[in-house]
Amino acid sequence: MTGEAQHSDPYLWLEDVTGDAPLSWARERNEVVHERFAATDRFSALEHRILDMFDTDARIPYPTRRDTWLYNFWRDAAHPKGIWRRTTFEQYRTENPEWDVLLDLDALSAAESENWVWSGAAVLRPAQSRALISLSRGGADATVVREFDLEKREFIPAAAGGFELSEAKNWMRWIDIDTVYVGTDFGPGSLTDSGYTRIAKRWRRGTPLEAAETVFEGEASDVSVGCGYDRTPGFERHYFTRATDFFNEQVYLLAPDGSLTYLESPTDSDESWHHEWLLIHLKSEWTTGGNTYPADTLLAIDFDEFLAGGRDFDVLFAPDPHTSLHDYNWSEHHLIVSTLQDVQTRLHVLTPGPDGWTREPLADTPAMATTGVTNLDKIDGGDDFMLSTSGFTTPATLLEGTIGKPVRLLKQAPGFFDTDGIRTEQFFARSDDGTMVPYFVIRHQDRIGTPGPTVMSGYGGFEISRTPTYAGVTGMSWLERGGTWVMTNIRGGGEYGPQWHTQAQKADRHKVYEDFAAIARDLVDRGITTPAQLGAVGGSNGGLLMGVMLTRYPHLFGALVCQVPLLDMKRYHLLLAGASWIAEYGDPDKPEEWAYISEYSPYQNTSATAEYPPILIMTSTRDDRVHPGHARKMTALLESEGHTVWYHENIEGGHGGAADNKQLAFQSALIYEFFTQMLMDKSVPE
Template identity: 75%
Template sequence: MTGVGEGVTDPYLWLEEVDSERALEWARERNAVSKQRFASSDRFRELEARVLAMLDTDTRIAYPGRRGPWLYNYWRDREHPKGLWRRTTFAEYAKDDPDWEILIDLDALAAAEGENWVWGSAAVLRPAQRRALISLSRGGADAKVVREFDIEAKAFLAPEDGGFYLPEAKSDFAWIDDDTLYVGTDFGPGSLTDSGYPRVVKRWRRGTPLESAEFVYEGETTDVAVSAGFDRTPGYQRHFVGRATDFFNEEVYLLEPDGSLRFIDVPTDASESWYKDWLLVRLKSPWEVAGTTYPAGALLATNFEAFLSGARDFDVLFTPDAHTALHGYGWTENHLLLITLRDVQTDLHVLTPGPDGWTREPLADTPRMATTSVMNLDRLEGGDEFMLSTSGFTRPTTLLSGAVGGGVEVLKQEPEFFDADGIETEQFFATSDDGTEIPYFVIRHRDRRGTPGPTVMSGYGGFEVSRTPGYFGGVGMGWLERGGTYVLTNIRGGGEYGPEWHTSVLKANRHKAYEDFAATARDLVARGITTPDRLGAVGGSNGGLLMGVMLTRYPELFGAIVCQVPLLDMKRYHLLLAGASWIAEYGDPDKPEEWEYISKYSPYQNTSADRRYPPILLTTSTRDDRVHPGHARKMAALLESEGHEVWYYENIEGGHGGAADNKQSAFQSALVYEFFAQQLMKD
């Protein structure tokens, strides 16, 4: 092993200096080489233009966020690359060409203020909806500036005129009333956790300086973050605070008028929520309470006030099995809607509480080899209405609307953006090293059956993130139309089979997620779908770490790898940006017993000049303040020094998503598939 091992000075540590001219010049030099190789052909330019046209077209669905009578939408197109924040009514939205009320033109704002603003979010104060808190970042970073916006006047409120304003930070905020907020932000030394998130929450009143905000709650510097909020359900108003002790554990308390706290005594790794009289608890580990053990992945319901008074009587609303997991849930005014995954395909259910207990019925039909999600539930003002969004790998998204007890009707339909004629989706299962069956989807033209061909497989495998079927226009244009095969893997670490699919590979068991991906690669070859020299792999963030492990541990399985916004130096990941918040996922490299297992797979510590690696394209973003760009920079430099074929591209802005606007997104997509085409489509 010739990599940078424990106790060895890192010769590329200077590449962690994000904005140093030396590091940026290093990145620009490699950008130029990669652009010349992969982004200078007519084929690249044609694909880039097609992807950009797809992202810019007004035939895309403008997904709304419902707030009572209003549907809000953030929209980017060719004329508005930074975007518009706008709203309309449901009746208007249902038309083919809705009339939108433009609230913020971000392009105009950025030009007027001389800032590279990237949209973050909008928190609208209800019920009046006259004010909103708008978060904006410079270049797409997680750290954002928060500004109050007058919706009726369509103007920001200046701090000198009494408007709320938070300087750039990873802030947490929530409306209490017209003149009061809960705020967690950078209040000065000691106010942030080691992960860079708020450690202190305060109550901030309009017209007073931020530094005089009233203390509410604080956590420890070793916590991930603390937060506070206000449930404004009429007749059930509740204030609450939360303390996330790590990425997967949080203590939640109701905040009483006298400032005292009432602990909601459920497992800290559970997800609790409440609505009116009901408390819901979704378990991530088994819970023994009052003589009964409830399994991980179950959803429980009980009377909230009775629970706070000590009662432990639960209704079990969902119990997982070997094939089925709970994927999501949400309230309408009178019903609870459940989304379940059965072998990574969705089913929808409606549960209704009544004097004789809960009843359960199907909500709507769902197509196979597709994903259907429930959206725009508004339990405060929306009655029992809902929207459904459904799409598959070759099925463009359809948006439907309905109400519990009635049918659903098509509201919007996206067009096809690539030629899917003859392309079909299949599901297979690979057997991992420990015997676990790992599902994966294969998307290819039917003529490819029986003939191994160029294939790209993608993976993530972490943080209980489920990867389900969806319409990937860029994949279709850049790969499927060219005759390539695309594979979506569902390796452990995700949530496709419930929380234990995730927790089974935490920390010392992380290697199992990598074994799953490698087993899927071998299964693709065994089934005759591809060959190792024509098999590519792609992943970003935690999936970028997965790619780094594939490169250094399983190089013989792949012909090319794309590694996007990755974690790679697992010896230092917890010291960089938000890395400390992920110790619960990976372990603490400062503890010798935990570094012992991390060190076995950490890509930056396990490179070798003596092994043959497939060509790799590393991409990152200078403005990514979640996963430090130093990971990709240092890995590229190290691989170069060892004589491997490595290509590198760094977007000088763009945040963790890698792109700040549609044009950058189109470039990134075309770059990836041109790289794969050159490496894997050689016949």
């Protein structure tokens, strides 16, 4: 499809998200997919097995700590929409904790005749008597926000003075029990071009939303604005943020007299604070105070000293070619730093003192696994923490500890597939520009030396790092069947720090696709697979990756799965939240930027004469982040050109594709049944 043809795009009608004709078109294709892939005993058995794993009580109920309470949102067979509950530490440590159910979402949905999907809760501290609960219809990003009484276990109606927002891309933050910061659709001109909040207001209980006081405004061209209140005793701070694009943000502090103080740090850096300390994580090189600090450096300074113009920083982390900063979080007295060394986790504790900062290992971290720090409560929780560890074949383990003391086993998840003989290896492929790109291979040891069916996954965008995690679905759906699984760490992500991302933005986007293709070739060169036996899967930005593999590198693959994708890069910025991603991809309305986007945009680069591998395209009607029109139009175009394409659209589910465990189990089984038929069952006709 040429760029000129785009101006008369015959499939624009498919962008009408809930129109009768597009939905009928989608349902017709859903029926074809169901008949081809979901009507067999093999599919049914796998779907039920996956659902049993999602619903089992043997999973770890990961909590969110708020002082003495541990909160958890839980779905299982009896509660498909889920329950919000809490318990104490003492109970949580037992094998079968007693949970206090605060809200039953299934009961609420039935009572209100709504398909509510949980979107989170903000508990008012320290009393923990109220919460602001966000609920989504069908899993969309847009939510309603309602105030909930934790003591009475009921919502407080707006008529009774409760805080409540109608459906929009909302946010609400507690200041105190009678005051909140709020961002919503206040009417014409109140949203950014990306569809997010442009105005922040202070809203007092008992007053209408229309009377809320505007305290901060951004520009229509911004991505969004936000604000919050740090209630740390003795260090209370009100702050506002203005995201000028996806990667640049201005931070302001609000003084008691209403004046704003701009935090003069690089706009592409991450700022955070605790007590007297300000931390700045650099995303690009910064020269200040007579020193030059490279990207990915973590700096610390006394907050008041910084505001007064001081720039004498302590360097808490400095990157090297193999090591990047992955995460960092405060306990009451310490900073826990997580790094990635060739995509494998290391943990350290940094402690400020009169003689500077000290550094000690926190705990051992296993190889080929990811270990994360959770449940730090820097205000009320002292120096307690939890560690969650899992690897591709190692189920999750949850440990608890206090800094300076040994960690203790808290919970252990069971295994859900047979790992006997399955091993994890890490390799590196050389991309077109010579960069060595890592990837993990998970396969049965009997496969070594014999090429076999292989599926590789990729994302490559927005500085999102992909690290090892337990592959329960993949294990039972693919590894047990003799398949090989590959997780790639291509550029565009953050596995080697911000520069791993920035070197693949905009005009250099092609490096993402070259990296993925290089790994595909490397898998063949190592004898792990063949092009006919190689599949690939990716979603969202990873769905764009799959579209490029289809149109630019079709000879490398035997099958592709493309989920909730961006594909029409000529119009992506005009659809839903697309304008917020211009800093990642570029602006197609600028000829000089469309020049490089047009080179890879899948919708503009299909060919009726090319030989494409079979592709399954999946999306969600309720996805209000990446427009389902991308997937619909690409499917229609490929069909018109005579290519083998299957299409499935979940009528709900949001950007995650599924609104509950049952839908997620169906979609997971569908993906692997597709790969099984395309890459393993060669006797099945296409």
